[in-house]
Amino acid sequence: MTEPIMEIKDLKKYFLVNKSNGKQVFVKAVDGVNLTINQGEVMGLVGESGSGKSTLAYAVMGMYKPSGGRILFKDRDISVSSAKRSLGLKKDLQIVFQDPGSSLNPSQNIKQILELPLKVHGLAQNGDLDQKIIDLLQTVELSPNYMYKSPATMGGGERQMVSIARALATDPSFVILDEPTSALDVSIQAKIINMLLKLQQVKRLTYLFITHDLSLMRNIATRVAIMYLGKVCEMADTVQFFKNPLHPYTRMLLSSIPVVSEEEEALKPQKVVSTGEIPSPVDVPPGCSFHLRCPDKTELCAQEDPVMVEAASGHFVRCHACAKM
Amino acid sequence: MMDINTQTAFEANIPSAATRYKENLRKNWYKFSRNKLSVIGLVIVLAVVVVAVFAPYVAPFPEHAGSFVDYEHANLAPSTTYLLGTDNIGRDILSRIFFAFRGALYMAFLVLVISLPVGVILGLLAGYFKGTWIDTVIMRTTDIFLAVPPLILALAISSVLKPNLTNAMIAVTVMWWPWYTRLVYGMATSMRNEYFVTAAELIGAGKFHILFREILPNCLSPIFTKMALDVGWVILLGAALSFVGLGEQPPTPALGQMVSDGSRYMPDLWWMTIFPSLAIIIIILGFNLLGDGIRDMLAKGEHDRG
Amino acid sequence: MDLRSYILKRLFLSIFVLLGLSIVIFIIARVVPGDPARMSLGPRAPQYAVEELRQEMNLDKPLPAQYYYWVKGVVVGDLGKSLTTKRAVTDDVKEFLPATLELALIAAIFVVVFSIIFGTLAARYRNKWVDTVIRVMAYTGVAVPAFVLAVLFLLLFGYIWPVIPVLGRLSPEILPPPTITGLITVDSLITGNLSAFWDALKHLILPALALAMGPLFQEARIVRSAMTDNMSKDYLAAAVGYGIPNSIIMRKYLLKPSLIPAVSVMGLDIASLMGNAFLVEVIFNWPGISRYGMEAMLRKDLNAISAVIIVFGVIFVIVNIIVDLIVAYLDPRIRLGGKV
Amino acid sequence: GGNQENNNQDAQGDATAAGQESIIRSTASDVPNIDPGVGSDYASSIAFANIYDTLVFPAHDGSLKPWLATDWQPSEDGLTWVFNLRQGVKFHNGDELTADDVVFSMQRMITLGEGYGYLFSNVVKEAKALDQYKVQFTLNKKFGPFLSTLVRLYILDQDQVMANVQQGPYGDMGDYGKDWLVSNDAGSGPYMVKELKKQEYLQAVKFNDFWGGWEEGAPEAIKIIGTTAGPTVRTLMTRQELEQTDQWQTEEALKALDDISGVSIDAGFTGSMLNIMLNTKIAPTDDVHFRKALAYVFDYQTVVEKLFPGCKKAQGPVQFNLPGFNPNLPQYERNLDKAKAELAQSKYAGELDQYPVDIVWIAQVPDEEKIALLFQANAAELGIKVNIVKTPWLSFVDQVATPENTPNASVVFVAPHYNEAGSMLESRYHSNSTGTWEQGEWLKSSEIDADIEDALVTLDENERYAKYQKIQEKLVDLCPTIWVFDQAEKRAFQDYIQWPGAELNKEGKPVSSVMGYNFYYHDYKIATQK
């Protein structure tokens, strides 16, 4: 259970962009992330929009070539672009995207969508193609008569189920879920999450689950990592994490969550008031990237970028204040 | 869709290929025919096609489309014998219009059949490989062809080749493809960032699959719409070409040529110009309306549920 | 990206387009059958004179050398001599280009103004009779060739209803203004010769209209569909909700974003107006470059053909850059760069 | 040379002031090329006739009038000709015309070799000024019609041309003034160039000091407009912005023009003919029987009755009113049996479908299409397949440069260059004229060549004419051409102009058949009230 399936070491991904004044600058979308994901766990990656979650995921998938650092998957270095990856690796690593609308080709029917991975990886012979597709649909709890439907005629939840079915079609061992439910309603989200958890158990999958919903994380992840402006600022075992959030940003996040019951309200750290805008990743403030919004900032924070420290066993945090503790 | 929890009798629910086909047909027709103008367009186009194909049987004077002169009956105004009058050679204009539909359709068909794949494939490639040298080379070449005035290019080409319909079409084709390249390029560049394309890439699908199975089908609607519009443009360009002596050679009738020849005799022999012009307008109108209908039909979205 | 580097980049790319174009032109000019020297001097000219001319035109040299000499000439503005008018091609271009430019300019104004008016009307009253009328006019406008329209105009205004002049650029009794730009309307305005200005304008109306009719309605349809697309946008609902009057919404909040897709198509169409002006120029007896180019083509007048295509190519490039600038002006998302 | 500036400008100034009302505007299929060493088409010929003077002048009755030359004397052997020049003739710039100018003009013609130059380049050996008003031409060989060809020797002002010479390929002569003469004139004729707008028109104004003097009512200005577009011409005529049309208007258009009040139609035989030239060097028209079959099947009657009413069925290669015409020629008439018989003898008899005949008609002359269509329909009766090709004039000119590219058949109007059957015979059938648009036949017969040359060197007129007639008979037998009709050129004109040619036509009298001279505007009158 604890043996790592994927190790991300000092991963960096910078994008070159043109700013309005004609200058070229780097967006440091991912800026030195270290992350180890163990076999069979659900690693939760949380962070606000633009913090680099997707970029990280895409780099793992090979959609971007990393600007620096390495990604090890089952001890193999895979920090190359997907074009250079072997078919076997592609089979092992799959992703479900956030947007159920755009991740299915609107001009294909479900059968065509699902048969692609089966054909590419030679997982089905012509004869049993239909049966395989029916099986796939069943694993995501859709009835076989979806075979000939087109995505446009389906609801968001159903589409996302098809996306999941497609990701699972290659029988991968590692699946990245990039906010798979954030575009959906809570009732559908519940259904999908349940199904994902069930599948994880049955197929002994490892998930990297990306979301910005901490409440959701609380319920599904075994470990949680928080990202802010391209860096991981806190990482811990889920229980530990919610019991004792250390980073001021984590606390700010937690205290901002709208909740539906008094019990939950009681769990929120009350004191932190969210202030300020998230800076643009183009001009990240010097020092700790969070210091402009931090309620506990010191002079040190404006000058020096803190390093990750293990504040408690398995609980890592990047904060000058916590480092001193 | 209600049966997420009850997973029984699966097989029974999958519609057979024939039903699906019928269902599809019914749905497409429904979407297409909702706008009555589209149906009118379809009827016009079908009528034109039928008339063109069966011209020898439906034309009152089929021999008037061939080598035929009858100066006794030249320049006659429309009458019961000659419904749309005769031209200055004594040929029945109606019959000639019917036969002219053949060339017009043939030309439009061939030009589009040749320029479409070329343009579309180049556009797909350039769009998918946006930012690479492939993009630069293809799109700059496109610009070059767009910058040359079409008539001059056509003239140059047909002065090398023999002036006849086929070569005129080659000429037109040479300047037609860049428009499709531009069109598809725009769509492909936005499409390649769609997640379904990425998903296919990550599954390991080949470039061919991505270009032609994932991206292309989603570009079809605007392509078809443009194609329908282009039928008219091609016919018009054919007319302009015949003005400078290229294209369909006499005595085979060509609409554009009839219009331009007839315009010399305006307004006295108005029927020589007006009726062929109307014929052009009708074809173009027909294809345009049809194009609108096809667009409606291929439109995807939530309204598809109906 | 700021404007200057943007234009520079565009110009840089244009060089490649023009270079490619020059190759196309060169190939066209050389594959056209017939010996241009012989064509120029006539069939009965003695052989030595023909040889002489061939040498003068570098036709005796290998193709790459010919291309080299030709490009060299083009770069220094020496396009050689026309074989038909027997003058420097640059002189011919100087003489004929302004007429077409003026014509295309007015036609372009027609296209822009009327397509916006009709497009707006059609969008405003979409699915009502106004829309239908404009739609049918659009199809008809597309379907009637410019030269038929030109003939109809000529007949209608030539003698059925002679209210405006139909031929040439200026009435004979009007003293033409001195040539400054070559555009009579502009020149007469510069010199304050209002009667010439008015007369020139009247002469422009019909040919410009004949030329503009096709693209005009085409563009109107684009404006219409862009407008109807934008009508369902939240920002319009918001504007209505905040109580902004309908007329302002149509004229301002809806029009500007809707022009963006139309402008790029208009640009291409306007650039091709000049090339398509040929038949209209013939019918209205308009001494323009399009007609010149076509005749040059028919006469295998190599230098003239090359010059005309170059001129059209350059205009195409310029118009495209202008269009990009207009689009950038209209659309701050492009002007100011996307959100990083 | 001399003080040219003042004179010139004064004259122009006057004309401009008065010229607005009294003008003759005429359309032509091209804009004139006003360099007399270069141009030779219809429009240019009209311009030359009005801008330049020649030594002799072709009168309407076919005779040659003394003009710049008051009298002339050929030598016994016909190889040396001496001309006495009129004194006091002024060029437009005020220079006096002298023998040097004549010599210069002749040499320029010969050296350039373009346009009408061919008439002299193989004929004239030397031109020499004997004194200020006396010129002597020495010929290479005897040339009967030499005097007739002199209507194409336009006299330029040597000093003025040389003052405007630029670098060029002609050695001492530079460019021989070609560049300058593109848009300027150096002539002495009744009109002088005011403005040549390329592609549009030539405008010329009255030269007040014209040596021939002026009569009351003569046009103050002329304008030759380069368009034949039917609607345009018609609009102009309706608006009285055009006095005279070209001859290329269709029958239908002429009818409409005739309907305009104040517009009349002039029809007259001016030497031109409509021919279907048959290329004798490519299959299947290289077979004389095949050609004869075509000549017998063609429906001449329909043409002259229905298509070109007023024209006359042709009789052989020369128009009936040209001196040297053979009135006794046998004629081809439509006769299906004879046609079939001829076809049977041809070597292509059994395999007609492999040998389609291409017939070209000139895009600028829409009425020719009717001929082509008729030809096609007639040929079909014999089972001969005909392809009709519409070709712009200049492409046609290009095509006929080689026998392989020359079409099987081409519908072309031809006219004599000077007023004799010999002109027509030479330009149509002599090997020297192959490769020009005037000979789509590629006859290349050494016998005919020799006959033509022999006729041309014959000084005695009657003897010469007899030889011409003989050649015509031979040609009819060879049948290189389907001679369709002698053209009555039809033009619409405004009744308020008095056009001598039209009046002669109306009276049934002959009109000058030298191209351009029917438009000698000096002799026209314009009614003061339109």
Place this chain on the structure above:
Amino acid sequence: MGNPILDIRDLHVWYRTYGGYSKVLDGVNLFVHQGEKVGLVGEAGCGKTTTMRSVLRILPEGQAHTPRGQILYHGKNILQMNRRELHQVRTSGVSMIFQEPAAALNPVFTVGTQITDVIKFSGLGKPEKQKDNIKNLAMQAIREVYIADPERIMSSYPNQLSGGMKQRICIAMAIVTARELLIADEPGTALDVTIQDQVHKLLRGLVEKKGMSLVMITHSLGVAREMTDRIYVMYAGNIVEVAKSGELFRNPLHPYTLGLLESVPKLTGGGMAEGIYGQIPDYLRPPDGCRFHPRCPRAVARCREEKPNLADLGDGHQVACFQV
């Protein structure tokens, strides 16, 4: 409590679609009192936006169709107002903050132009109030939403602003003229939690300070709970339950409300609930009777035939269900 300022009665709205009429709103009843903060919650596509857009009469022209119902604003039916009255309501009565700030701002005009136009055409910027005045009003409104340098923002285009800024500009535009009722359509949903939190606080502060009424549309029960006094729960074009905020979470009664509450992942952990069975119905052929019955675990025969009306259970707690 006096008369409500907004009273929606039995509102039906249909959309004309290719497949026929999409019968989205099926008798919505909703009222808002002066100074009240009302929440409207429900899943995507249940008709929240449609309801509120019909208040301003900005449903897509030609597509939307109101066969039945009234929208009373101060007792006057908005649906029958003439142009002048409607203008009055839009400029000084009701205003709306749109769901997506990026879409609600015209991308090709500066923020300044858009705000000043709102003022100018609302009648506030009458000639006597000169240009400067309009500008001052605009700047003041921008300042009110806690943006430090209004000058710079005024001359910016929307795409130069961050999401949070855009959302604030939208709020500024909505409050620059309206004074009585503010409709906020999921403000901040498109934004991050921390930013959303800021926006909510700002909004609540403004409404309270200016004494406005608020209708807060949201799909998040948590947000509704934090922001509002009274909550309407909407399902498929019907209001299925209304209650005071505290009451609703303490004592949810409608099966749909219950299912919804259960589906929300809890910070307390404990795994995920099953979620509500099935999906929102197809509006082209909505189920007869209670629109929720196909998904309802407690459905009985009556639910299939008869449509339940809102029944009052005291203290304003109303439920539309036969089983309660």
